[in-house]
Amino acid sequence: MDKNISFFNAKKIFFIILFLLPISAYIQTYFLKGNVIIYGDGLLEHFPTRYLIQKAYSSNNTPQWNPYISSGHSIHAESQNGLCFPATQIIYRFFPPKFGWFIEILAYVLTAFIACFCFLKHHIKDTIIPSLLGASIYAFCCYVLRETWVPSIMWNYALYPLFFLAIDLYWENKRFSGIFLLILISCLILSGHPPSMIYEAMMITVYWLIKFGESLKNNTVKTSLKKGVVDIALISLVAIIISLPHILPMIELFPISPRREPIPLDIGQNQLHIRPHWFLYTLFPIPLNEESPLDTLTYPIFAIFLAGMGVFFQKKDYKYTYFLFSLIFTLLMALGPYVNLWKLVHALPLLRNFRRPLMWLFFLPISISFFSAHGLKFIFQKKISRLSSKSLFLSIICLLSLFLLGGLALKIIKPELLGFLTEKISPKFLYLFNSSWCYASLLLVSFFMMIVGMLFCFSVTSRWGVFLGILGMLLNLYGTIVFKSTDPALTFDINSVIQRENIHQYNPDFNKQLHRIYVSGFGWDWPGTLNTFPYGGNELIKPYVPNINTFCDILGTNGKISFLPYWAGDIPAFCAEYIKGNKSKEIYFDISSTRLIFHHEPISGEKFKLIKTEIDNTTIHYSPWLKPSEKVYIYSNETALPRMCFIPNVKSFSTEKTLLEYLESEKYKPLSEALILTNDTGKTDSISADEPKTTDITFSITKDLPGVIEISLFEPASGNTFFLLNDTYYPGWKAKTNGTDTQIYRTNYAYRGIFVPKGTENIIFYFDPKIKDIFLIVPTIILFLLALIPITAGCWKRRQRCA
Numbered sequence: 001m002d003k004n005i006s007f008f009n010a011k012k013i014f015f016i017i018l019f020l021l022p023i024s025a026y027i028q029t030y031f032l033k034g035n036v037i038i039y040g041d042g043l044l045e046h047f048p049t050r051y052l053i054q055k056a057y058s059s060n061n062t063p064q065w066n067p068y069i070s071s072g073h074s075i076h077a078e079s080q081n082g083l084c085f086p087a088t089q090i091i092y093r094f095f096p097p098k099f100g101w102f103i104e105i106l107a108y109v110l111t112a113f114i115a116c117f118c119f120l121k122h123h124i125k126d127t128i129i130p131s132l133l134g135a136s137i138y139a140f141c142c143y144v145l146r147e148t149w150v151p152s153i154m155w156n157y158a159l160y161p162l163f164f165l166a167i168d169l170y171w172e173n174k175r176f177s178g179i180f181l182l183i184l185i186s187c188l189i190l191s192g193h194p195p196s197m198i199y200e201a202m203m204i205t206v207y208w209l210i211k212f213g214e215s216l217k218n219n220t221v222k223t224s225l226k227k228g229v230v231d232i233a234l235i236s237l238v239a240i241i242i243s244l245p246h247i248l249p250m251i252e253l254f255p256i257s258p259r260r261e262p263i264p265l266d267i268g269q270n271q272l273h274i275r276p277h278w279f280l281y282t283l284f285p286i287p288l289n290e291e292s293p294l295d296t297l298t299y300p301i302f303a304i305f306l307a308g309m310g311v312f313f314q315k316k317d318y319k320y321t322y323f324l325f326s327l328i329f330t331l332l333m334a335l336g337p338y339v340n341l342w343k344l345v346h347a348l349p350l351l352r353n354f355r356r357p358l359m360w361l362f363f364l365p366i367s368i369s370f371f372s373a374h375g376l377k378f379i380f381q382k383k384i385s386r387l388s389s390k391s392l393f394l395s396i397i398c399l400l401s402l403f404l405l406g407g408l409a410l411k412i413i414k415p416e417l418l419g420f421l422t423e424k425i426s427p428k429f430l431y432l433f434n435s436s437w438c439y440a441s442l443l444l445v446s447f448f449m450m451i452v453g454m455l456f457c458f459s460v461t462s463r464w465g466v467f468l469g470i471l472g473m474l475l476n477l478y479g480t481i482v483f484k485s486t487d488p489a490l491t492f493d494i495n496s497v498i499q500r501e502n503i504h505q506y507n508p509d510f511n512k513q514l515h516r517i518y519v520s521g522f523g524w525d526w527p528g529t530l531n532t533f534p535y536g537g538n539e540l541i542k543p544y545v546p547n548i549n550t551f552c553d554i555l556g557t558n559g560k561i562s563f564l565p566y567w568a569g570d571i572p573a574f575c576a577e578y579i580k581g582n583k584s585k586e587i588y589f590d591i592s593s594t595r596l597i598f599h600h601e602p603i604s605g606e607k608f609k610l611i612k613t614e615i616d617n618t619t620i621h622y623s624p625w626l627k628p629s630e631k632v633y634i635y636s637n638e639t640a641l642p643r644m645c646f647i648p649n650v651k652s653f654s655t656e657k658t659l660l661e662y663l664e665s666e667k668y669k670p671l672s673e674a675l676i677l678t679n680d681t682g683k684t685d686s687i688s689a690d691e692p693k694t695t696d697i698t699f700s701i702t703k704d705l706p707g708v709i710e711i712s713l714f715e716p717a718s719g720n721t722f723f724l725l726n727d728t729y730y731p732g733w734k735a736k737t738n739g740t741d742t743q744i745y746r747t748n749y750a751y752r753g754i755f756v757p758k759g760t761e762n763i764i765f766y767f768d769p770k771i772k773d774i775f776l777i778v779p780t781i782i783l784f785l786l787a788l789i790p791i792t793a794g795c796w797k798r799r800q801r802c803a
Helices: 002-019 023-033 040-058 086-094 097-123 129-140 142-149 151-171 177-191 194-218 221-242 244-256 265-271 276-283 301-313 318-334 343-347 357-381 389-412 432-457 463-485 526-531 542-547 566-579 587-591 656-663 773-802
Strands: 035-037 491-493 516-520 594-599 609-614 632-636 644-647 649-653 673-677 699-705 708-713 721-728 733-737 740-742 745-747 751-756 762-767
Touching (some): 002 463, 023 463, 035 463, 040 142, 040 151, 086 097, 086 151, 086 773, 097 129, 097 142, 097 151, 097 357, 129 142, 129 357, 129 463, 142 357, 142 463, 151 177, 151 194, 177 194, 177 244, 177 773, 194 221, 194 318, 194 357, 221 244, 221 773, 265 343, 301 357, 301 432, 301 463, 432 463, 566 587, 587 594, 649 656, 656 673, 733 751, 751 762
Parallel strands (some): 516 594, 649 673
Antiparallel strands (some): 035 491, 594 632, 609 632, 644 721, 699 708, 721 751, 733 740, 733 762, 745 751
16 A cells, blocks of 8 residues: 555656656756846846845845936835735845846746646646646746746736635635635735736636626525625735735825826737737747747647647536636737727726736636646547547647648748758847757647647547657747747846946045936837946946936836836936927936937937947847847937036925926026925925025045935035935935934925035935835735644644544
8 A cells, every 4th residue: 555655656746747847947047058037127127126125135225225217216116026025025035136036937937837736636636637737838838938027927927826726715615715815815916016916806806706606506695795795805905904015105106106197098009919910929939029029929739739629628617618708808808909808908997007918918828728737638538539520620720730830830930040051040030040959849849749639639649649749748848948048138147137246336536426327219128238238348338337327218207117206207208308309308418417328319419429339239249129230329418417416506496387497498507506396295395594505515425325325525514505416306215414304305306405504514315215124024924924824724633633
């Protein structure tokens, strides 16, 4: 008996390892090449943010402030960073950022695998193999690869199957199922990506209503209402309370957030969506195409075949109905302008700001996994009758797919793309020279899987043929990850992305504080490469890196950073207007301390001096946001204000409109006047009666950390003066002069200024948010303690049985 048990466990372990095979692709990418999948927002925002968070933890500084984007914004309030999410709190408190980012991606993939397996195993009770297969498809399909660029989305994706399991357990009256739901809802809120959170909540609600309807058939209305409405409302309320350290900063900043106005439907649905012909591209991996996210959907052909078997032959129950609805509905939503369903998004108040119909593909893998698992279960239980109508239909589908694949392969695999066929390699796909063998192998495996599926429909293959198809599917998943990992647009040596250790070291010349950089015309994604790749041997940009400011012309009132104050978002938008010909906006380059300007076209006028032109893209390796032949014009702005300085005169304004009118007029003199708002927070602040005059003050920056800036005056101020700091005015920033609290005014529309009294020797700006740093880990501790309850109870129950 013991031998049988050990053999059974060994077989189970073998199958688990087999279906986890694709995860080794992530490991070899990291350890053999020193790269991780890091691109898009992950490269430009989220990994640098993780770096700042980890550095803040290790240096006892606040992890809530990012000083680099648009003169600084809150990491915490920009919710999709997920600062309070348990994985973020645990990983980056214990691991350096390079290893931490790899651990986070690996943990996410493992979590997705385990979550999907647990859900399918609960539903498919006969054997674990179908559940393991569905889990592999869910955890390793190419969509998972894509979502590593935004950690908040990837964690929502990983936890999504657990909601179905938790709802099933809850309606089955299993012990601790309420705690399970509470933990999941809290994690969903703490993950922080608003569109994926709300879309996921919508899909989960539909599943919940189906289960609620099932309950009404079997229980009294009173019992069902209590369990389905009252109890779940209380659970959700407790989850919101647990998540308050994450929610409160967003609530505080929402009134001044740039996304208060809706994105027009024609912009939202056309920003990024799938096209009908893309389905053909999902059947095997293809090279990255920067113009279309064709890598978004990639499933092994055998997985699609098994999913078709599941759709045709699975028992029709409520789960079948739900996941078929999910498959069809999410595809239709992802089509964007091709169907009218996307208008539903902009018809609802909460969703009217959202964009990118492509995000609905988030929900497609779970349906494919569900039906694939059921298709494999059907194959294990029954044999298809020779040439039955359904079998014949499936055979025709397989045959047509084979011809389509062949034609598509001939269209995509051109001789110039594969190094072993010709010496001519397209520069766009230069990386294929090193991975052509991998790509050819993937195509052969794809054809093999299709043939296996077609032969099975004619009852030619046995179960061993099915196992060969499954093995080919796992190799295909592994190869897809390896293949994409050779693409320098998706993977980077993470050491090259980490910001320099001397990022806070300043120019010894204390009166010439470093300025900022403006980037325009390359879209949002390209500017972040300035902090990663060298320009002109890095000599040109190096002096500005410590205080880099990635302005971008699309960062306006409907900007990329959702919880950036609108005034900080307006400044780069005004700068973009100047470049497009609005001369009245010239002043914003000066007041924002912008010294270098990067643009993809020549800038007319005498405001800027052309100092360098980059003709090609070789200095930034491979960038999908900058064409190889596109020029980069680099200009200098000699009249830019320094980042901080003393101003002799102050003018106060009661409204933004009057301040902006004066700011853009010829009357305004940047080095002579500071313009402040007296009622910025809805109250009238008192202003010093003494007019600032003294400006001949020398000073040095003694500390410049994300949450603390200290300035020491070489001699005490001989008279009253006004100090201007060209960093974003933001709730939570406070100031002291000689240890005494002083009022910070919103100055020059978007920045900070304070009155400095006579005799001042030092000035301190410090970030003091309402949610203190110590409370960031509180939700993680609470969720950990909640998770211990069922674990402890289970251990106690087993001990009682043994006794």
